[in-house]
Amino acid sequence: MLGGDEPPECPRCAAETGTLERQVREDIAALGDLADTEPALAELAYALAAAVDRGADESPIPPLAKELRATLKALTDAVAVRTAPDDDDEFGDLDDPE
Secondary structure, X not given: OOOOOOOOOOHHHHOOOOHHHHHXXXXXXXXXXXXXXXHHHHHHHHHHHHHHXXXXXXXXXXXXXXXXXXXXXXXXXXXXXXXXXXXXXXXXXXOOOO
């Protein structure tokens, strides 16, 4: 009602971004809350996506795209490991009496 239901968007996030960076930000936001080293990986992914969006002014695009893919894979793997159910028992519930 007073506009305080959602936090204001940070100026850096609201700044003009390229298509790839905007998509990377949306995809990472969909992962939910980040923990441990995940925020650092997210920031690296944002920077790499921005560099790809700017074009080959600073670096050739293929190495940037390869590094971006590797960073996003590391991030999604870290989130998957952290949020995976705790099934370290290879026999399931066979040891539980019924």
